Amino acid sequence: xxxxxxxxxxxxxxxxxxxxxxxxxxxxxxxxxxxxxxxxxxxxxxxxxxxxxxxxxxxxxxxxxxxxxxxxxxxxxxxxxxxxxxxxxxxxxxxxxxxxxxxxxxxxxxxxxxxxxxxxxxxxxxxxxxxxxxxxxxxxxxxxxxxxxxxxxxxxxxxxxxxxxxxxxxxxxxxxxxxxxxxxxxxxxxxxxxxxxxxxxxxxxxxxxxxxxxxxxxxxxxxxxxxxxxxxxxxxxxxxxxxxxxxxxxxxxxxxxxxxxxxxxxxxxxxxxxxxxxxxxxxxxxxxxxxxxxxxxxxxxxxxxxxxxxxxxxxxxxxxxxxxxxxxxxxxxxxxxxxxxxxxxxxxxxxxxxxxxxxxxxxxxxxxxxxxxxxxxxxxxxxxxxxxxxxxxxxxxxxxxxxxxxxxxxxxxxxxxxxxxxxxxxxxxxxxxxxxxxxxxxxxxxxxxxxxxxxxxxxxxxxxxxxxxxxxxxxxxxxxxxxxxxxxxx
Amino acid sequence: xxxxxxxxxxxxxxxxxxxxxxxxxxxxxxxxxxxxxxxxxxxxxxxxxxxxxxxxxxxxxxxxxxxxxxxxxxxxxxxxxxxxxxxxxxxxxxxxxxxxxxxxxxxxxxxxxxxxxxxxxxxxxxxxxxxxxxxxxxxxxxxxxxxxxxxxxxxxxxxxxxxxxxxxxxxxxxxxxxxxxxxxxxxxxxxxxxxxxxxxxxxxxxxxxxxxxxxxxxxxxxxxxxxxxxxxxxxxxxxxxxxxxxxxxxxxxxxxxxxxxxxxxxxxxxxxxxxxxxxxxxxxxxxxxxxxxxxxxxxxxxxxxxxxxxxxxxxxxxxxxxxxxxxxxxxxxxxxxxxxxxxxxxxxxxxxxxxxxxxxxxxxxxxxxxxxxxxxxxxxxxxxxxxxxxxxxxxxxxxxxxxxxxxxxxxxxxxxxxxxxxxxxxxxxxxxxxxxxxxxxxxxxxxxxxxxxxxxxxxxxxxxxxxxxxxxxxxxxxxxxxxxxxx
Numbered sequence: 015x016x017x018x019x020x021x022x023x024x025x026x027x028x029x030x031x032x033x034x035x036x037x038x039x040x041x042x043x044x045x046x047x048x049x050x051x052x053x054x055x056x057x058x059x060x061x062x063x064x065x066x067x068x069x070x071x072x073x074x075x076x077x078x079x080x081x082x083x084x085x086x087x088x089x090x091x092x093x094x095x096x097x098x099x100x101x102x103x104x105x106x107x108x109x110x111x112x113x114x115x116x117x118x119x120x121x122x123x124x125x126x127x128x129x130x131x132x133x134x135x136x137x138x139x140x141x142x143x144x145x146x147x148x149x150x151x152x153x154x155x156x157x158x159x160x161x162x163x164x165x166x167x168x169x170x171x172x173x174x175x176x177x178x179x180x181x182x183x184x185x186x187x188x189x190x191x192x193x194x195x196x197x198x199x200x201x202x203x204x205x206x207x208x209x210x211x212x213x214x215x216x217x218x219x220x221x222x223x224x225x226x227x228x229x230x231x232x233x234x235x236x237x238x239x240x241x242x243x244x245x246x247x248x249x250x251x252x253x254x255x256x257x258x259x260x261x262x263x264x265x266x267x268x269x270x271x272x273x274x275x276x277x278x279x280x281x282x283x284x285x286x287x288x289x290x291x292x293x294x295x296x297x298x299x300x301x302x303x304x305x306x307x308x309x310x311x312x313x314x315x316x317x318x319x320x321x322x323x324x325x326x327x328x329x330x331x332x333x334x335x336x337x338x339x340x341x342x343x344x345x346x347x348x349x350x351x352x353x354x355x356x357x358x359x360x361x362x363x364x365x366x367x368x369x370x371x372x373x374x375x376x377x378x379x380x381x382x383x384x385x386x387x388x389x390x391x392x393x394x395x396x397x398x399x400x401x402x403x404x405x406x407x408x409x410x411x412x413x414x415x416x417x418x419x420x421x422x423x424x425x426x427x428x429x430x431x432x433x434x435x436x437x438x439x440x441x442x443x444x445x446x447x448x449x450x451x452x453x454x455x456x457x458x459x460x461x462x463x464x465x466x467x468x469x470x471x472x473x474x475x476x477x478x479x480x481x482x483x484x485x486x487x488x489x490x491x492x493x494x495x496x497x498x499x500x501x502x503x504x
Numbered sequence: 505x506x507x508x509x510x511x512x513x514x515x516x517x518x519x520x521x522x523x524x525x526x527x528x529x530x531x532x533x534x535x536x537x538x539x540x541x542x543x544x545x546x547x548x549x550x551x552x553x554x555x556x557x558x559x560x561x562x563x564x565x566x567x568x569x570x571x572x573x574x575x576x577x578x579x580x581x582x583x584x585x586x587x588x589x590x591x592x593x594x595x596x597x598x599x600x601x602x603x604x605x606x607x608x609x610x611x612x613x614x615x616x617x618x619x620x621x622x623x624x625x626x627x628x629x630x631x632x633x634x635x636x637x638x639x640x641x642x643x644x645x646x647x648x649x650x651x652x653x654x655x656x657x658x659x660x661x662x663x664x665x666x667x668x669x670x671x672x673x674x675x676x677x678x679x680x681x682x683x684x685x686x687x688x689x690x691x692x693x694x695x696x697x698x699x700x701x702x703x704x705x706x707x708x709x710x711x712x713x714x715x716x717x718x719x720x721x722x723x724x725x726x727x728x729x730x731x732x733x734x735x736x737x738x739x740x741x742x743x744x745x746x747x748x749x750x751x752x753x754x755x756x757x758x759x760x761x762x763x764x765x766x767x768x769x770x771x772x773x774x775x776x777x778x779x780x781x782x783x784x785x786x787x788x789x790x791x792x793x794x795x796x797x798x799x800x801x802x803x804x805x806x807x808x809x810x811x812x813x814x815x816x817x818x819x820x821x822x823x824x825x826x827x828x829x830x831x832x833x834x835x836x837x838x839x840x841x842x843x844x845x846x847x848x849x850x851x852x853x854x855x856x857x858x859x860x861x862x863x864x865x866x867x868x869x870x871x872x873x874x875x876x877x878x879x880x881x882x883x884x885x886x887x888x889x890x891x892x893x894x895x896x897x898x899x900x901x902x903x904x905x906x907x908x909x910x911x912x913x914x915x916x917x918x919x920x921x922x923x924x925x926x927x928x929x930x931x932x933x934x935x936x937x938x939x940x941x942x943x944x945x946x947x948x949x950x951x952x953x954x955x956x957x958x959x960x961x962x963x964x965x966x967x968x969x970x971x972x973x974x975x976x977x978x979x980x981x982x983x984x985x986x987x988x989x990x991x
Contacts, residue, residue: 069606073828075599076586076608076707078742108824110870114843119827170843172832300870302879305713305821307743 024192026230026260028268033230035260036237037190038150039252041203043182043213044157044221045088051156051180052079052122059219063173071178073117078306081106085180086310088212089129089154090320092182095206095327096149098133100317106154106307110300115159115172123183125301128153129310135206136329137198138347147199148187155181182212188227188237193256197249200224205328205351217247224252228259230267238263239273243280243287255280259287331356339368348376354390361397366404374404378418382425394428395421403431416440416488444491446498449482452490453502456481467503475499508533509670509990513577513727516673520566520576527566527576530673531559531620534578537671537990538622544645544988546656546666548583549591549624558620565618574734575618580672582663583624584631585611585718586707590621594709595639596629598829598836598854608707609739610676610718617734622672626662629856630826631683631711634927636661637915638858646691646912647988648953654912657687657927663721664691670990674722674731678708680715681814682908682931685943688721689907689956692945692984694973695721696728697931699964700938701746703732704739710825712818713744715935725944725974729753732966748964756967761975762796764968767900771807772930777909780949785906788946788957791979792904797972800900804892809885810933815925816869816882817936822859823866829854861921890937897962902972905930907943907956934960942973946980954984 026033050057053070070077093100107125108118130152136144159177163170184203190196204215204222215222224247229240243259246252258280263273277296278287303309326334328350335346335356349359349372363371379400383393403420406412412420412435423434435441443449456478457464467474482495508530511519520527535552555578562576586592586604593599607615615621628638635655637643644661646654647669656665660677664687667675677684679697688695696719703718710716720731733753739745768789773782789799831837831850838849855863869878896903909929918924934941940963943956957976961969 072833074586074604074606074834075592075594075602075709075828076604076705078706080741080743110824110827112827112830112844112847114830114832117828117833119830120824298872300824300867300872300875302820302824302870302875305744306710 022192023194026264028264030268031232033260033264033267034233035191035193035256036188036229036231036240037192037196037256038188038227038240039186039190039196039199040225040227041184041200042223042225043184043203043207043215045085045180045182045212046214047082047084047088047180049082050178051082051085051154053178055178057179059221061175063171064175067174067177071117071174073119079122079304081307081310082180085154086129086312087320088210089152089182090317091210091324092184092207092212093130093133093152094317094321094324095210096130096133096135096152096184098149098152099131101127101129101131102312102314102317103127104129104153104310106304106310107301108304111297113158113161114170115161115174115177117159117174117177121156121158122304122307123155124153127309135199135202137195137202138344139198140194142344145195147189147195150185150187152182152184155183157181193253196226196256197253200249200252201351202328209325209327209353217249220247223247226252226256226259228256228263229273230260230263238267239275241273241275241287242277244277244290246280251280251282254285255287258285262287325353335359339363339372341368341372345372345376352390358390358393358397362400362404364401366401367408370408371401371404374400374421378421382421386425394426395424399424399430406431406435410442410444410491411435412440412442413488413492416442440489442491443486443489444494446494449486449490449494449498452482452485453495453498456485457502464503475503478503506533506536506990509537511673512723513674513730514724517574517577517730521571523566527559527562527578527620528556530576531555531578531622534622534671534673537669540990541647541669541671541988544647544650544665544669544671545642546625546644546662546669546671547580547623548593548595548626548641548662551590551621551623554590555620555622558615562618562620572616572618573730574614576620577618578620578622578673579614579731580622580625580663580666580675581611582627582660582675582677584627584678584709584711585676586709587611587621587624590624592624592709593640594630595627595641596829596855596859597640598851600640600836602835604707606707609704609741610708610735612707613734613737614676619734625660625666625672625675628659628661628683629859630709630822631659631678631680631716632822632858632862633658634682634686634924635913635915635918636687638856640856643915645915645988647986648692648912649951650986650988653915654953655690655915657690657912659683660687660695660721664688664693664695667691667693667721667723668986669988670985674720674727676718676731676735677721678711678716678718679931679935680712680717680818681935682928684719684721685907685931685941685956685958686927688943689945689954690912692954692956692982692986693721693723694725694728694942694944694977695719696732696942696969697935697940698732698736698966699746699940701744702736702750702940702964702966704737704742704745706739706741712821713825714821715818725942725970725977726754726757728942728973729757729970736966746964751967753967753970756970757974759971760796761792761972764797764902764972765900766792766797766799766972767802767896767903768799769802769804769807769896769903769905771804772905776926777906778911778949781906781909781911781955784947784955785904785957788904788976788980791976792972795975795979797975802896802900802903804889804896804933806885806888806892807933810889810936811925811929813882813885813889814928814932814936815865816878817886819862819866820870820879821866823863823870826855826859826863858921886936889933893933893937893939893960893962901961901968903960905958905960907931907958911949911951911953911955930958939963940966940969942969944973944977944980945982946976947982948984954982
């Protein structure tokens with residue numbers, strides 16, 4: 015039992031004590047390439063079934079794979095962004111198994127000699143802390159096709175459009191300790207992939223999927239037996255699946271059972287995992303080097319050339335935002351999550367109060383966009399207009415409260431905040447005589463309360479402020495109202 | 505014999521250019537020959553209308569003075585080469601009705617150079633065999649001693665038999681462990697396996713990707729040079745294709761071999777070689793000496809492991825390469841209640857015994873727990889075999905060996921696969937090392953069957969291989985024609 019009574023994420027209280035989760039992730043990221051890994055067929059999403067299939071993809075007799083060099087570059091770029099070792103020699107292997115949507119009868123992958131070796135990334139947790147997760151490897155492989163079992167009562171249909179599409183499999187070390195960390199890890203990887211441009215990270219379209227290896231142990235003990243949950247396509251599902259799988263394992267272990275190493279599927283309707291196949295049923299993939307392909311070889315200087323094309327990456331950008339705009343590391347970590355966030359922010363915050371801009375962007379804008387089901391790229395408020403709004407607040411032209419109304423107006427009308435303020439006469443009133451007039455009116459209308467206040471009911475001060483603000487329709491400068499009221503009621 | 509059949513590829517090409525006869529006449533003569541020799545079973549598919557159209561087009565080019573290197577020359581194609589809109593079965597039941605929508609690079613090169621296609625030639629199923637007996641539609645008969653029903657060798661048995669029986673002017677073959685050279689030896693023709701990477705593998709039904717290599721079967725060394733000139737070339741569609749220019753081999757035919765060093769590997773003269781072959785091997789050594797070459801004993805110590813290594817690597821690759829014949833997208837399918845059952849019945853019925861045997865061997869040697877002991881070790885030994893050759897080629901220019909330990913045998917005689925595998929004992933080492941080799945006929949044994957001799961050259965030295973083979977060919981003066989040839 016945890017001493018505070020509140021469990022840390024990634025821990026489960028059992029009858030016999032507290033269990034810790036050990037998690038490793040395999041992320042499959044589809045490379046943003048026009049054509050497939052070993053054929054010239056289009057890799058685009060959503061085309062009519064079997065319309066993007068070359069002779070190579072359909073594994074016609076005598077067809078041979080030819081590597082798509084663009085994909086190699088993307089893998090190397092990603093490897094560099096993961097602070098990983100780039101292997102100048104890597105080998106493509108065949109992973110052999112039979113399935114109707116695998117035309118060759120093998121998947122071309124990289125087994126013993128991947129293109130990218132060990133690396134590490136830093137992830138940001140919700141509590142503002144950071145932790146480092148090790149990368150085991152990154153390798154290139156082909157995607158399989160799609161089997162459709164629900165189109166006909168007795169037949170299955172096969173769509174080979176995905177067959178041969180280039181994937182990068184990014185394998186983490188078992189360094190992840192909670193579902194939340196797993197979520198943050200996937201977010202960070204997705205962010206890096208998008209910065210680099212190697213993958214669009216679109217989980218709904220299946221461009222990014224994860225297999226999660228989960229085991230539990232008592233603190234300080236050896237790793238337990240793990241189960242692999244296959245093919246999770248949202249961060250929410252990843253978090254749910256890991257939590258539920260870990261709980262399942264704790265239940266088994268505590269009732270004296272043993273974990274069977276197996277592959278499991280996450281059922282999104284029940285929120286639980288179920289067995290797909292046990293280790294005994296696991297395929298023997300008979301990996302061996304693909305004799306149709308030469309080993310991939312490249313020089314250090316080529317890697318250096320690729321390195322030069324890398325954009326500034328989230329970690330470095332984050333540091334820069336904290337320095338240049340004096341925002342908190344936590345806000346910075348949110349802003350660098352996506353390249354377009356950071357681009358938007360830098361435009362909006364230019365010449366403005368960085369902290370205030372970050373607040374308005376993260377809290378108000380992101381909130382409003384989410385409510386409207388919009389993204390930053392189709393935001394009705396431009397970065398320039400958000401900057402102007404922040405400027406109006408900083409200069410005291412409008413109060414924060416009025417700014418929220420202006421913001422709502424901006425979301426619908428797309429007008430500039432200064433126009434909205436002018437049109438609606440929302441400028442803040444900071445003129446002493448104007449405000450004094452209002453104060454006098456409030457005092458004369460509330461003589462009894464003034465007496466109570468002067469008799470010691472200090473709490474009534476807020477009431478007077480509220481009345482003045484109400485009278486000004488929210489436009490009075492609250493600071494000045496405060497000061498003048500204090501003077502008047504001495 | 506029709507006078508037209510007497511021309512070999514080179515002389516026919518000259519005669520065509522000189523308009524002594526037309527391609528249409530020549531092609532017609534070959535169709536008559538094909539009919540006369542049909543009992544040999546060399547052809548699986550004849551495409552007469554298509555051939556005649558090609559011949560007409562060639563005649564037009566010849567008349568316009570725009571003829572290409574192989575203009576109007578009728579040749580046969582081993583059924584391992586995919587030919588657009590023409591049935592390509594690899595002699596297997598599983599592909600019995602398969603018609604590619606594409607043309608292999610090598611055959612396209614031939615048509616681009618003006619050659620006329622006669623049809624598709626039988627071979628062992630998926631090129632797995634040394635006697636042509638694994639072909640789904642039955643074996644081809646060797647035109648030599650035709651009444652004794654001798655094996656034409658394999659796997660390019662149909663190609664060798666067609667060229668020997670004068671029912672093709674030349675033919676394409678593929679060689680994985682000897683599949684061009686051994687049938688060439690058995691049928692008394694010339695068979696050249698180029699350096700691995702010389703000819704594109706694109707569009708050739710794959711057997712063992714790291715070994716498969718296309719090459720010509722012809723009547724003479726000159727014809728082999730002419731054919732390979734057109735077949736070879738870099739192809740960006742094959743990642744293992746060599747990006748190297750090959751010089752015009754015709755220029756190397758009569759370079760001679762004065763001062764060239766020829767190695768005689770001591771490991772290739774062992775028990776089990778027929779006495780006639782030993783006799784002609786010694787004769788060949790003398791002929792080369794007489795032509796001005798220096799003969800040196802050499803050693804290739806890892807030769808004894810070549811066959812076991814080959815029978816691990818080739819089946820391993822084949823087990824994976826043949827996984828695509830699953831009844832899902834093309835080829836034969838036996839319907840069944842479940843996917844696994846469909847695979848079992850389709851592949852069980854579609855593949856013959858030898859193919860199944862090799863798929864099983866290959867699957868076994870790649871399985872977890874056995875991979876290191878078999879496949880990985882075989883790859884290591886393969887490297888040693890290659891190093892043996894590298895060392896020897898420091899000392900000599902070419903290596904001379906018999907092509908086969910025996911001459912052709914009767915069909916149905918070798919039932920035990922291991923005895924059958926021994927046929928390739930002299931051809932497999934060069935295949936494993938990726939080296940070019942040529943087998944040419946140098947004489948007949950006591951029973952009247954042809955004997956082949958093999959020359960092996962260093963990587964990409966096809967020009968030198970051609971010069972040396974031509975020198976030997978001149979000395980051997982092999983002018984015999986089989987009794988099963990078209991008359």
